[in-house]
Amino acid sequence: MTNTIPEIGKAACIFVIGSNTAAAHPIIGRQINRAVGNGAKLIVADPREIMVCRMADVWLRHQPGTDVALLNAIARVIIEEKLLDTSFIKERCEGFEAFEAAVMAWDLSQAEEITGVAARQIAEAARMYASTSPATILYAMGITQHSHGTDNVKAVANLALLTGNIGKPSSGVNPLRGQNNVQGACDMGALPDVFPGYQKVDDPEIRKKFEKAWDCKLNATPGLTLCEIFEAAHSGKVKALYLLGENPVLTEADTNFVEEAISHLELLVVQDIFLTETAQMADVVLPAASFAEKDGTFTNTERRVQRVRKAIEPVGNTRSDWMIICDTAKNMGAKGFDFNKPEEIMEEIRSLTPIYGGITYERIDEAGVQWPCPDTEHSGTPYLYAERFTTPGGRGQFTPISYTPSAEVTSHEYPLILTTRRSIFHYHSTMSRKVAGLNTLRGEEQVEINPVDAAGLEIEDGETVKVVSRRGTVRAKAKISKITPPGVVSMTFHYTETRTNVLTHSALDPIAKIPELKVCAVKIEREIDYRTEYWGWGTGKD
């Protein structure tokens, strides 16, 4: 996020696109509620009628995977009606002319045809976003989990630059990060191409710094992303995999392929707090301690580094992840893993990571500090890009984006679009499923299907149906509701009983390598056999 969470509540206009905020990030959803209560305008762009739609001034119900067409059309209206912030563009941005040319080649009626949103509504949203300040954009996986996710994000950024809605309080571009410490895991370099603090592995200077600090020789070739790792495992290029607290057998796209890839591995080590579906396939399972049993820090979506404190002793014979990693490394004869407590690790982190330079346990004891925080005198950065952007020239970069359809579109055989969602009662695949009360509230998968499609397929509410894609089949109960538009069905992926990701498509974005979890083509079939039903007629049997 470029802004802080409380700033959302003070925005005058909020544009939510591809984020079911009230369900996935309920506390941020309440900030939207607060802002609307204070008179803020709310624009929601989502194919599903999500909870925040009720409060929205404009709801753009576009087809899944058509975000670029929608965002470009909004940009066109802003340029056409001269609602753009020319001084901001002149002073702080570059590449506007190319962008303008690309956008103006777009016709509103074309956008209307692709997205299914009326041109009048697009124009209304554009005027609202451009003329109400401060305006902020919230997005999440609905934008990123596409084979053109990077394009989507750039199209969002273009809008913010066009209207000068960035680098100020309550106005910016705010990707809402999913997991509690996904921001921190990225910051700490759990990525194939960067060291901690987004320092490139192929930069010789940077590598020299880390080689000196870690006293070893480092590999200069960037590694593989998650989906590529499983592809490499499948083809036998990767033979051993060490997995920490993750359950790809449920959460990866096209999980049949992932299971096959895992079965090709020679060694799978899983370190987790539960015997997950993935851990069941492992050769070694190392039981880890949960967040309540260890000290450390988490970095939230607004870049705030906060303390995690040990509340209880590790349950059973479990150990903290950091202790297990240290022990394994020491056992392999490695140096530089002699830590007695997490605070010592943080000291090493901040010596090597400029953005974390000023973060000490002492400073974040009371309240967290938001990075970038280069030194202990610095008070942290609530919102980013106040003076310059992190591009080489320091200027905001407009990118001309053209619309590309999703990798898998509907066909005669697979006429419906499946888009995955998250339930408010559960979280991904493991932790919340272990809480009895949450299972009482929502214990099984529900396939949301529009009454129009349900009538066509003669499906009744609550009936078990088969959802079939080119990659697999799952069974789940149908929930007939107008939440999804006709032609679109929606499922969560929390349940091991219904492994939704068997269906999803693993087409990757060329840059971000994110799988297209939000769009794939499926068909729905009734579980009941029509023939037996038919032969039952008139025989006196029901």
Added chain:
Amino acid sequence: MPNQPMTNHISLNINGLDVKAPEGATILKAAQGAGIYIPTLCYCPGLTPEGTCRICLVKIEKKKKLHPACRTPVEEGMAVITDDAEIELVRRVTLELILSDHDFNCLLCPKSGTCRLQELVNRIGFAEKRLNRLNRVAKDLPVDTSNPFFDFNPNKCIQCGICVRTCREIVGVAAIDMGYRGYELKVSTFGDKPFTESVCVSCGECVERCPVGALIPKRIEYPTREVKTTCAYCGVGCGLYLGVRGNTVIRARGDCENPVNRGELCIRGRFGYKFIHSPDRLSSPLVRAYDPLERIAHGIDETGRPGKPLTAPLVKREGKFVEVNWDQAIKYVASTLVHYKGDQFAAVSSAKCTNEENYLFQKFVRAVMGTNKIDHCARL
């Protein structure tokens, strides 16, 4: 609003004391600022004051009627009296009316001791004779126990509307509202259905704010100590206090000082901590003897005792995991990984682990295993 210049201060007089209050403040705020107690019931900080309970009524000089302190703004030169015989009498009768159909079984009420109604009875008191005359038979409405985390007992409800306002103003769900009319008035979901059949998201914010025993957690336990930490569910990073008793986490509540959530929590944060003590938790390393045929099958009966906590490290033998101790497990992993150094090794870190652990893990992968093939679930 932030960055606003300091607002003008208004001088008024409360009970003969000269008091200064910022413009727009209510009499209640001004009185509280000056250390003057005004009893309240339906007032709750952070919510719009509705003034429905009439307990905070005060007298304003040169004005007829009594005014609710919680929603009357201060005015320059105002003279307020917060307690005299007349006000006391009005408050007392109001309280008696609230008490007249209340279920008095205080000893069996889980809220006893922290109940605001009890506090007011102690402060304001009641006339027994009048109460007896007013007294109607306590309501005997069914208790809604459908929600797995809290119960709603309408017989204890005093219709202050704090829960209704919380759900509407803070949560933005508006699952409940006042239903029916007159004596039948009660807090109800749409169509008076059980909570689980309504749009309620079970966040428990109303339970947290209910001043009496109407909305009450299923199990009330008091912790021996509380530990300030950060929630482990989503990326919002709400501040939490985990309540600990023995070596068990028994409660989670929001940290009011945390700038992110200011004391609020969602269903996962407030009730989802229970996974910590799930019987399914792994508690011992497991290893399986290398057996290529067995590896393809899944859903293997791992220990023969599913759901039962493991008590020693495991190794898989003949397709099954075997418990091993930590030394054996670490040695096994270390001695095996030595053979996979370089690009045939890959690692997946976890967005559930701490920064320190992610740092160490990538350091391990890069410095010890000699590869950059590390990623985590940022894309899922």
